[in-house]
Amino acid sequence: MDVVFRVNQSVFNYRVAGVWIENGHVLLHKMVGDEHWSLPGGRVRMMEDSKTSLKREISEELGIQVNVNQLLWIVENFFEYNRENYHELGLYYKVTAENGASYFQEGDFNGTEGKQLIFRWVPLNQFEKITLYPLFLRKKLKNLPRSTQYIIAKQ
Secondary structure, three states: OEEEEOOOOOEEEEEEEOOOEOOOOEEEEEEEEEOEOOOOEEOOOOOOOOOHHHHHHHHHHOOOOOEEEEEEEEEEEEEEEOOOOEEEEEEEEEEEEOOOOOOOOOOEEEOOOOEEEEEEEEEEEOOOOOOOOOOHHHHHHOOOOOOOOEEEEOO
């Protein structure tokens, strides 16, 4: 069971996300039909630690085993999506392929879960050409922190 619950017209969501950088590009994804991109990851399950959740999510979405490395950001993210207000607690980790291989490729591609998610390796210097959420990622992805940072993001 995912750690997500509704209170009146709002949703609380506990999410993990992976910052995977290769060849000056970061891996992003979006739902088919959405205009915005985000980092791959997903909801944490009840009684599942965040690192295990992120490994599971990336394995489910891409069929790739990853190392979950440094915790970069702890984010309280407040936004609206599909006419619902979200209060999201997000843990953002740096990730790498477990086998050390490169998975970089040009263009859009689908993962192993089918065609509902579109993935793309986006150059770190071209975020102005896409809509990327949360907004703080536009700057922070270009210069990753040496220690964990706490961020409040209001979209």
